[in-house]
Amino acid sequence: MKIGIFFGGPSREREISFAGGRTVYDNLDKALFEAVPVFVDSSGNFILLNWEFIYKGTIRDFYPPVSALPASSVPVQLYFESLGELSAAEQDAIIAEVGRRVEPRELSQLIDFAFLALHGPGGEDGAIQGLLEWYGIPYSGSGILPSAFGIDKVAQKKLLKALGQPTPDFRLITAKEWDAADPQATLDYLVRELGLPLVFKAPRQGSSIGISILREADVAQFAAAIERSLFRKTVTQAEWQGLSDAQKISWLQRLVDIRDGIGLPVVLADSVELLADSSTLNEANSQQLAANSSSILYRPDELLHALNERLETAESVLLTSVEGEMQVLVESFVQGREFSCIVVEDSNGQPLALPPTEIVKGDEMFDYRSKYLPGLARKITPIALPEADIQAIRDACETMFRTFGFQVYARLDGFIQADGTLFLNDPNTTSGMLPASFFFHQAAEIGLNPSQFLTYLIRTSLAARRRGGLGPVKLAALLARLDAAVAARAAGEQQRIRVAVIMGGYSSERHISVESGRNIYEKLSSSIKYEPVPVFLTGSSAEFRLYVLPINVMLKDNADDIREKIEHHEAGHETHPVLARIRREAEGITSTYAGPAATQPRRVTFEELAAMVDEVFIALHGRPGEDGALQAQLEQFGLPYNGSGVASSQVTINKFDTNRRLREAGLRVAGHRMAARQEWAADAESFFRGLETQFPYPFIAKPADDGCSSAVKKIKNRAELEAFTRLIFRDQEDLLPAEATTLSLGFKEEFPRKEAFLVETLIDRDGAAHFLEVTGGLLTHWGPGGELEIEVFEASEALATGEVLSLEEKFLAGEGQNITPARYAPEAAERQRISEEVKRELRRVAEILHIQGYARIDAFVRVRANGAVEVLIIEVNSLPGMTPATCIFHQTALAGYTPYQFIDQILEFGKQRTQQQAVRTM
Template structure:
């Protein structure tokens, strides 16, 4: 008897387009002899669409300038079995039971960013009593919020670069005081990020006060809380985590950005960034990366999966933890699956493991 998997994609965040490509890869790789796949798309205005035409509908409405390069996009019209399940964008209340088609055994929420990766959808699925892939409500919320994440990392004794939290209203009311506070604590360059966003959306590198003002304005478009971090000349080292109570860690990889740093364009649009798996680092450093990644995952009470990102100072050799991504990209160029493949776990088998972990977590919760 096959397992019915609802693959949830799209969403109302700035990472909507990345989610579409991630979900296409997941849907294509799920074994049809083991799974009955139900595509469920969430439009940018909050409509939930279920059926084989859901992906085409969302791709047709997507911002073509933000769709990752190198992926196939369906162009067919909505299919006959396409139905609007519900609409959550308005002021009215929606029954949780109406958001998913009947008979779903497990949900694979291939959603990135706020209103998807941040615990909101996870809480919805908890209320619905449905198993789902990935971290729970608390871990998803902490993993999405860079300020809360850093607080959890600090409590776990993980190495963090200096950083500050800036609140949008305080910056807007007194920008000079905000600039002075940042410049007193950090030195240029600094990275300015929305606290709740991923895929480098809204992130800027500021090299002086004018750049800082522009960067804060850009981040403020996406969040009322903004993280400002000390910039360093760094290599970007990443590692994948898989599991519930006894998580495993892949071999590390390294991303060499095509631009000055690994922004949205370098990740998804340019197609020129280099990936090295395994990362060209010493065996001792590789082991340290894996050890710290496991600690970071457990510090937020992670479950299912996460990708943990590090910064390796090119000058001092110091290793710093950057962040945990609780629903990393599953696009054809994404690191999470590539690092597991290099560790001996191919993509279809990885998806099998993730679904099994979701069902296991539901059984023991």
């Protein structure tokens, strides 16, 4: 069956939609379905996307393509809408670089079914659902009417009030009312009516976009919250002129972010009266814009110029997104425990609430970053409440599902107060579909892995569309074919190669390791060739403890949650009675799509693991995993594994040893030395002076054996050096608050404890004509005579918004900016010449360090005015991150490998290496 995956779209949630569409693309069962990627751009064009672009980190990395981008002095990647008004021919030329335009009437010839991974307006509001019904194409999720209702928070609130269902009290403020209002009087009214804190929401947005919480009656904060929900920004002359040029650029970067800022294009006006009574920028509005000396600005450099010019004379200007909201929903704050619950239709078409998840976030709002970056918020499933309260949540969610007429699945959020009072709000007809989202997280509790869950949803959606009268004869045939294929797939389950995917660990990289491991698991589980077995490693360097994980534990939010679940089981705790009940209720689903499955983790020895699986994929990062210790254990039992062997791993895990060997071989590396705790403890002042003498500020300080940007800091002065030293040499687990503030550590940012750290000279431009940071991947093969061949991929150019690449930029969907291939030069021939020189140096690194399997090498590249190329190696990762958005997949796609094919090559290499070693020892 051909499944069209619709993702991207015009909404502010497009990056999560893009990442979710990739998850669906990868997890569709290849024995049952053919995935057809249909990317929807911000103008609503349908694009049959070339598969390699699916693995870009963000939409902006490939669309619009570099050839269509205007010259800009502001370093911000642009979305398609920033190109301005384009003719159909101009749009077609741009689309042709990434795929081909698909007219809606063509869809029925390309796909049998539409899986909708779109979010927000244009995706969840009934529009795309109506178009698909017009052309007779079945689609996933709810139909037109419940979708339109599900996106409108105001309509939902009114219906809940009318039905007498508990929901927070609310008031609406329209843009017109706000522009005419006295802010202080409006705030006083809202506080009197709703109390404090107040919650402000953009009524048609998801992913916590446009949401603020006002905790005190401060009129300036109140106005900022209203503007945030309307996607406006007032800029005063004093504020703007008080910024340096660099600060203005940073301010603009935040402003044009479609999630936290207002995005582009914007309208700039001297007066807030401009848009007071307009809901859309139609022709009349355009005339009004001209009459009020206002303009639509599409690009950040245009906006920068306009602000500089206008704020020379105007006391303030108002920026308004052309895709802003026209009203703000203001709610009373609910003090309670926050939960989210996925409801699906069971095998009889009745709503079945999966186990609700509690969101534990401390004082932080559950914002975009907390939702999508592992380790920042805790998801506890089921919510830790008495069984009766959990069942009350499930009953309420099933009731809302019926009341709103939802179909197939929905995600319902709410709060439960200490007295048991329930508040349900913000139902979503499309849930986020990242690997560890509530969507897959809760389905795993009934025993369905992502691939199986997607199969079930497609089947259920076909049945729902048929019940609604959409092509009943055609859909009956599709259902029969799918049911037969699912039964045949189940019969062939035992014929696949079993691969243990080892993830987790106990280092600061453990959460990213789990993300990598899950991604590998999902790529393999949807294949015809492999059957993955998830294995969690914990313990210490003295003793590795291995646990085979059931799917529900593997899909816990992060490594700490997984470890906690293992400890809970080992302490003798029984399965939660609510989980046992839900699994019984879901047996009609799981018996068809999953079969019997373990629900508790099981500890195994290496010997037992060797008897269970054919080979191993190590998805660990840093220690343990990349240091050779685990590899040595696996070799004892003849288990093939990915990546480099023991000796090479022992070198590359240590950045100091790696750099020393490379320098001795004649390669360029940064000046470096190790700084030991013992030296600092003996005489701190001499320790600091010694470093300052050898390394002028600024310089880089970082752990020698951790990755994932963990504790990598640009040290600019003595205060930062002292703070870094005290943090990394601290005795307690918790961070030191004053030092964390000095280093501007983010919420829950990992900072490991070490006995020594690495200090490096800051690599800078040094007068080069062109200077950039790159990361390059490689893959090794066995040649016809058994010799090692190294395939080096085109490197990616990494763009850091801060001083160093952050964890978010590397791994958070839609956050990082990686350009592949790297932009060494504007002319194609010169770019390729430089690229070949860079690849030659990366190949030398691999040869010197005896790297096998695959690796990622980070470097800086200087291109001199005379064309000379200098490659300065930063570090080598022998087991690079394999999360869905990591740039190594961008590089392998350019070389013609899908992520699955790349992983398959890695596994095959490890298997052949083990076979060669066995022959040599005979």
